[in-house]
Amino acid sequence: MKLRERVSLACSCIGVIITLALVLDLQLDLGMSGVRLTPAHGRVRLPVPQAFRRKYLERPNSSESFGEVEDEFKDLELIMEDPSLGQGVVLLTMEHKTKNPTISEKLKTKELRNMTVLDYFHYGISKLDLYRENDPIVPQLLKELASTKIVHVEQKAGGTQLKLVIDYANKIQALFKPMRFPREQGTLPNHFYFTDFERHTAEIATFHLDRLLGFRRAMPVTGRILNITSEIYEVADDELLKTFFVSPSNNKCFHGKCSYYCDTAHAICGNPDKLEGSFAAFLPSKEMAPRKVWRHPWRRSYHKRRKAQWEQESDYCNLVRDIAPYNSGRRLLDIIDMCILDFLTGNMDRHHYETFRLFGNDTFLLHLDHGRGFGSHSHDEMSILAPLRQCCIIRHSTLRTILGYHNGPKKLSEVMRNALLSDPVAPVLLEPHLKALDRRMAIILQEVRTCLKRSGEQNEELPNYLTATVDGD
Numbered sequence: 001m002k003l004r005e006r007v008s009l010a011c012s013c014i015g016v017i018i019t020l021a022l023v024l025d026l027q028l029d030l031g032m033s034g035v036r037l038t039p040a041h042g043r044v045r046l047p048v049p050q051a052f053r054r055k056y057l058e059r060p061n062s063s064e065s066f067g068e069v070e071d072e073f074k075d076l077e078l079i080m081e082d083p084s085l086g087q088g089v090v091l092l093t094m095e096h097k098t099k100n101p102t103i104s105e106k107l108k109t110k111e112l113r114n115m116t117v118l119d120y121f122h123y124g125i126s127k128l129d130l131y132r133e134n135d136p137i138v139p140q141l142l143k144e145l146a147s148t149k150i151v152h153v154e155q156k157a158g159g160t161q162l163k164l165v166i167d168y169a170n171k172i173q174a175l176f177k178p179m180r181f182p183r184e185q186g187t188l189p190n191h192f193y194f195t196d197f198e199r200h201t202a203e204i205a206t207f208h209l210d211r212l213l214g215f216r217r218a219m220p221v222t223g224r225i226l227n228i229t230s231e232i233y234e235v236a237d238d239e240l241l242k243t244f245f246v247s248p249s250n251n252k253c254f255h256g257k258c259s260y261y262c263d264t265a266h267a268i269c270g271n272p273d274k275l276e277g278s279f280a281a282f283l284p285s286k287e288m289a290p291r292k293v294w295r296h297p298w299r300r301s302y303h304k305r306r307k308a309q310w311e312q313e314s315d316y317c318n319l320v321r322d323i324a325p326y327n328s329g330r331r332l333l334d335i336i337d338m339c340i341l342d343f344l345t346g347n348m349d350r351h352h353y354e355t356f357r358l359f360g361n362d363t364f365l366l367h368l369d370h371g372r373g374f375g376s377h378s379h380d381e382m383s384i385l386a387p388l389r390q391c392c393i394i395r396h397s398t399l400r401t402i403l404g405y406h407n408g409p410k411k412l413s414e415v416m417r418n419a420l421l422s423d424p425v426a427p428v429l430l431e432p433h434l435k436a437l438d439r440r441m442a443i444i445l446q447e448v449r450t451c452l453k454r455s456g457e458q459n460e461e462l463p464n465y466l467t468a469t470v471d472g473d
């Protein structure tokens with residue numbers, strides 16, 4: 001081969017090798033070509049078109065849709081600073097500026113001698129709440145419920161599941177709900193909300209949640225571990241005593257009498273003689289403070305096939321809004337507060353609610369019976385939020401509390417974890433249930449935002465004089 005031919009062959013070979021190397025580099029992104037590529041499964045960074053940037057990226061709270069940074073709901077925070085932006089959705093109420101008599105003031109009680117902690121608690125119940133923020137009587141009462149000697153136990157009549165009335169040596173009383181299953185067992189998948197077993201831990205946790213949300217409408221509840229022989233069997237009344245038996249593994253058991261789960265197959269047994277349960281401070285007697293029982297407008301059908309009216313009519317709230325006592329005062333806002341509490345815990349069992357007659361209609365709703373909460377941490381039952389979604393109103397103070405926990409510094413899960421830590425049966429809730437609280441908070445905030453958007457769209461179609469914001473009830 002001539003020298004010229006050899007040189008040109010070598011040149012072509014080098015050319016081929018360089019081309020090959022470049023092709024390989026583009027494929028494998030080895031960095032020789034100077035063009036950095038993204039691996040096939042990575043995110044491609046492209047310049048963001050102006051219109052898109054304006055529409056999605058520069059809007060506050062757009063981050064959630066990208067799953068990176070948590071949505072801080074800055075639009076809702078703005079309403080906290082300027083309530084006039086609430087658009088008839090976020091309502092500033094003035095209850096705290098009105099008269100707030102206590103039961104003691106209503107009954108004109110003179111200072112009684114030999115009052116128990118529970119008596120003090122009862123006399124202090126007011127038109128606005130059961131107790132005050134940071135009320136020292138609450139930890140005192142919890143301590144007594146958890147440690148005082150039990151002198152008498154009998155079954156509480158009524159209701160669907162077993163409950164015991166506990167009498168203590170110091171004359172206070174509690175409503176006891178026993179532990180039936182370990183904390184790991186939630187609602188059984190084939191059970192309806194109305195056949196679900198009650199969980200003593202749900203009663204304890206919901207009291208703390210109600211308190212931490214600033215409602216203070218649930219009676220104080222503590223956990224306690226009993227000795228089934230000395231603290232129930234030996235002090236039980238005759239009726240309850242009749243249902244006691246010894247199980248094949250030699251544990252003492254009882255089943256009581258009730259319309260669900262009160263038979264040998266669903267007995268409550270000591271292990272071997274320890275029994276865990278929830279102890280709720282007893283409500284004032286009906287003689288002292290009679291209560292009014294109300295049917296919940298958003299109650300479920302309690303039937304395996306039938307649906308309730310609110311489940312079929314999306315404008316159901318317009319019906320409720322026109323009927324007393326929902327057409328004035330705080331009542332509808334209180335129903336919304338209650339549905340928020342229930343959504344956070346997953347409680348679908350809200351058929352009735354009660355108020356103290358002494359305070360008339362413009363008083364808080366008692367938050368009672370939370371045994372069916374915290375059944376499933378992985379499912380968020382949106383239908384519980386129906387009152388909020390259909391009426392599209394929320395109390396300003398409730399929204400402020402929720403936003404406060406959502407944006408920190410302390411998350412609701414953290415504050416709840418801490419509160420429950422001091423309970424005698426801690427840990428009351430397993431971690432996934434605590435985490436679910438934070439997730440559900442964000443869902444509530446999203447619902448409020450949807451309401452505001454809807455209200456904004458409707459307002460655009462109305463003349464100006466109809467769009468003035470409602471301030472208070």
Ligand SMILES: Nc1ncnc2c1ncn2[C@@H]1O[C@H](COP(=O)(O)OP(=O)(O)OP(=O)(O)O)[C@@H](O)[C@H]1O
Pocket residue numbers: 158159160161162163175219280281282283368369370371
């Ligand atoms: N802390 C309490 N002290 C006294 N009475 C109470 C207390 N909590 C609830 N009650 C009363 O006992 C009744 C039954 O309680 P609860 O609703 O917790 O039990 P339940 O078995 O779930 O009842 P139901 O099946 O009717 O829902 C309530 O309607 C209420 O009037």
Ligand SMILES: [Mn+2]
Pocket residue numbers: 349369
């Ligand atoms: Mn119940």
